[in-house]
Amino acid sequence: MPKVTLSYANAKIYDTQIDNRYPTSNFYAYDSLTLGGSGNSRLLYTFDKGFIPNNAIITSASITLSLLASRSTPLVINTHPITGAWSHDTVTWQNAPAYNAAKGSTASFSAAPSPTVLDITESVQEMVNGNATGFIIKTSEINTNDYPYCSTEYATGSLRPTITIEYTLPTIDKKQVELVATKNELIDSINQNKVPVPAGAQADDLLIAFIHYGFGTVKTITPPSGWTLFSNKIYSTNNMGMAILTKRAVGNETDTKFTSGADAYLNGIASTHIYRNVKDFSFVGTDGIDLLNPSFKPVSGLTPNGLLLNILMTYGGSRDIGSHEAPNFTRIFRLESVTTATEMAMQTTYNHERTSYTGAEMNIPISGGGYSASTSLLFIPVTNETPKMDGADGYLGAFAAALTKSYTLSDKEGDPITVTEKLNGETLRTFIGTGAQTLNTASKWDSLSIGTHTVTVEINDNYNNPPHVPSVRTWTFTKILADDTKTPDVVNLGLKQLAPFLAARKTDLIAAVRAKGGTINDNDTLDTIIKALSLLPAVRWASGTVAFKSGSPVVFNGLAFKPSVLVAASAMFDGSTTIPSDSWNYGTFADIKKGIRVETSEGNSYSSYGGTFIKTNALTWDESTKTLTFPSTNLNVTANWIAFE
Known part of the structure; x- marks a missing residue:
């Protein structure tokens, strides 16, 4: 990466100061220039750009200034590119040029350092681009302390300002020898x-x-x-x-x-x-x-x-x-x-x-x-320019018939223009042309789905020393049905667009059947798949833990449905019966069938060992809270429960 350092020994750096206390005074011949102070002094710099190729990309740039007197107070310094015309030997506060406050850099110091190094990358890039005539250095606010810096007129050359610039050259669209x-x-x-x-x-x-x-x-x-x-x-x-x-x-x-x-x-x-x-x-x-x-x-x-x-x-x-x-x-x-x-x-x-x-x-x-x-x-x-296309990107509207879009091409140097037209990323045609052209989607229109689509036109003049970046124009549009479309045509179009959707849904249904333990083949019909789905268990269930307290109702939470059967189990449910060691796992549901007896005779609840089968007609269901409430009991025990829809 090329790097140049501008100094009194090899370059012309021009500097001066403007001060609102002396609105008509110019300071270019002074050997020191003041930043800040009661006059809100500002420093202006420019330099001859002879070392830097035009159109260069500035990767970094800084100016180094030598402070003549130490200052211990905090300081915030801003740099901005100057956009107005000025001359270092005539500029004053009164005729000061405009600067671009939106560009530049800011540096904060707890105390003004010497040397003071400031980032001027953006300002130098603006100078190289032809958008700036120099740069201004100013404090962020009026500061009672002034900061005297050595100027380009200072007797000791090593203390004069230096500017260090690093740059690269573009690999495309070069504009420099x-x-x-x-x-x-x-x-x-x-x-x-x-x-x-x-x-x-x-x-x-x-x-x-x-x-x-x-x-x-x-x-x-x-x-x-x-x-x-x-x-x-x-x-x-x-x-x-x-x-x-x-x-x-x-x-x-x-x-x-x-x-x-x-x-x-x-x-x-x-x-x-x-x-x-x-x-x-x-x-x-x-x-x-x-x-x-x-x-x-x-x-x-x-x-x-x-x-x-x-x-x-x-x-x-x-x-x-x-x-x-x-x-x-x-x-x-x-x-x-x-x-x-x-x-x-x-x-x-x-x-x-x-x-x-x-x-x-x-x-x-x-x-x-x-x-x-x-x-x-x-x-x-060589400053060959990229070819141009009229118009702008945007939405073209809704179309019931094949979209056509006219556009005009031009090239300043008269070079042949290579044009590539695309619909949804697929090339419609590539050709060499200039002047008036028309993009036509007729060849793809019948296979195009109802909805929004994108067309692009990419152009380049194939100038290869160095090559340009292709220019791309992008438009979107919506395909709709014509008002006079006949019913069979609408049905056929709907089926055509529904087919890929149904194929994807069939794949999802097959996966769902297999996930539930069902057997199905990939080539089975939808009727077969629907039948397999109807044979799958459809009962939902929920489980949890609940505390039984003597004299208090028991509330079962965590239900998303009204259950028809609820089973509660504990190691000791009636307060006196001890569960045998060879019985089910002490109230867990891993082997619950060993610990309960499910009967179909009338009754509210039955128990065997430590399990209780409760028919839910003995409980109260609250639809708004999705809870079941059991009347008060004389039990003091924590139980696991499971409910079935």
């Missing part, structure tokens, strides 16, 4: 006319080779097979030459050679780059030529979201290109040929919404005498 790899070599008697090619190229990548052949007249250069000579010219009155060769890769490429006319070989420097997602590139600005004080010439009219490449060439033994690139630029390489006294260096930056740079903003440090020249290229990214 990507420098994939470079390979640099000297061309001489050993590497005769060599075009060094780095590994890692993919189909349609742009290979571009720069051949700086130093002092002399324009050389005749014939590119290798498959390559094109983009440019070959002298960049000064002292005949410092450079040729540019290009090729669209067909895959991974290898080193190759050019030919140099009457010369057996050239001496100089060769640098080959792989650029991905390039739509076009061209020279921008004018060439810079200077004997003693070389500088890049201003560039203007740049296409936004491009990649700007600066090339600096020197000739002469005393010339020396410095080891530092211009702020906000990334050094690609620097190589010197002692044999030919030539040197070349390149730097690059993402211009985002910027359309111009001054020469001073691009200058690379250089020293010594001799000759030098500079030029610039701008690479434009």
Whole structure:
């Protein structure tokens, strides 16, 4: 995951403060800036985004600030993306830009730390997306304590603000040129006319080779097979030459050679780059030529979201290109040929919404005498847009006849559009088309059940460098019967839709019969299954424990039905009879038949050993509470009971 740290040493960070005590004052030149305090001071920051590819996905970003004076009171700091236009050297409290309070971050501190590290991920993402011009740092409320932080003007560089950003590039729908790899070599008697090619190229990548052949007249250069000579010219009155060769890769490429006319070989420097997602590139600005004080010439009219490449060439033994690139630029390489006294260096930056740079903003440090020249290229990214479909997702209504739905397709670049229409996830058709189209469900309508269904249209332009995410439109509708549908048709349709329901219910019934101990076959008819169900025991039962207390009625709870028979059992029911050891399990129901005698003669209750059979006409049933009440007894015993419907 790429990571960049912006500091005074490599980037331009712009900061200032606004204070309501001084509504028309600007503080950009101050070496310290105050947060909070009685003036409710706020800090504003922005930076050049040259190190970050446009359309990058920011995974984390933070700003580190150095506190000049310790504070021990709690502090809550908010950061928000600034949405309005502003300039660090003119902004004041009175003309302060708007900010998006719904986005940003909040940090709480028991005491202001030094350094203070604040999360600005969302603000930086908004800046990269073109929705923000910087970010504001403010306290959550007016705080009597002020917090002085070192600014970008502070004398000690290590205490100035730094911004650390981590990002990834999207794998689909890219909108930035990507420098994939470079390979640099000297061309001489050993590497005769060599075009060094780095590994890692993919189909349609742009290979571009720069051949700086130093002092002399324009050389005749014939590119290798498959390559094109983009440019070959002298960049000064002292005949410092450079040729540019290009090729669209067909895959991974290898080193190759050019030919140099009457010369057996050239001496100089060769640098080959792989650029991905390039739509076009061209020279921008004018060439810079200077004997003693070389500088890049201003560039203007740049296409936004491009990649700007600066090339600096020197000739002469005393010339020396410095080891530092211009702020906000990334050094690609620097190589010197002692044999030919030539040197070349390149730097690059993402211009985002910027359309111009001054020469001073691009200058690379250089020293010594001799000759030098500079030029610039701008690479434009492919920004192929996904195809479009009119309308919106939603409910289309109720239909008694086959649904048809019209829609219109378009593609900004005019690419062919692949269309897939589906009904309930099943493909109706796939085709290449654009303009007006009609989805038709007629081929599936008769087999479609009455009720709600879904149709979708998925479109993509098959652009594969990189591919797009398909766009999907989703509609729902309801199929209904037509008003003039004849009775037999209604019956047939009902039976057709009832069949799967009945099949499922038959399976459930078979499982129920088998669960009750019944015997049934899978292919038995419904009549056979119903007969088997009628033969199953249908008596419900319930059981529980109840206490008999002398002189009190006994209430049996936990019943969901009115029982016809109730059996109560205890180890000793009549208070005097002892149950023999070989009898049923001392009042449990595991062997209850040994301990009771069920008789059909008239009577209210019968007992044998410790069991009592009670006909429920001797009890009172309460339908509202689902309880049975037995008249008062002279027993004092706890009994188990079971009741049958």
